[in-house]
Amino acid sequence: xxxxxxxxxxxxxxxxxxxxxxxxxxxxxxxxxxxxxxxxxxxxxxxxxxxxxxxxxxxxxxxxxxxxxxxxxxxxxxxxxxxxxxxxxxxx
Numbered sequence: 001x002x003x004x005x006x007x008x009x010x011x012x013x014x015x016x017x018x019x020x021x022x023x024x025x026x027x028x029x030x031x032x033x034x035x036x037x038x039x040x041x042x043x044x045x046x047x048x049x050x051x052x053x054x055x056x057x058x059x060x061x062x063x064x065x066x067x068x069x070x071x072x073x074x075x076x077x078x079x080x081x082x083x084x085x086x087x088x089x090x091x092x
Contacts, residue, residue, distance in 0.1 A: 019034050022034050
């Protein structure tokens with residue numbers, strides 16, 4: 001791997017034991033391989049989290065831009081939502 005940067009990390013003894021066990025079991029060739037896989041998994045979660053935060057921020061901004069809050073009767077809103085749902089017919 002020519003494009004690699006060495007980084008020193010600290011971990012709990014339990015995590016270190018898990019890493020060593022993964023290598024000793026033959027599931028991974030090295031501790032670096034274990035960490036690279038963990039980083040790929042974390043990276044995917046991190047990107048999803050960032051996307052989720054961006055969507056929430058956009059929805060928040062859209063809500064704020066829609067005007068002042070108004071009182072809504074929950075039962076009426078629920079009835080209106082139910083009327084918009086398609087009525088499914090189920091054969092029995």
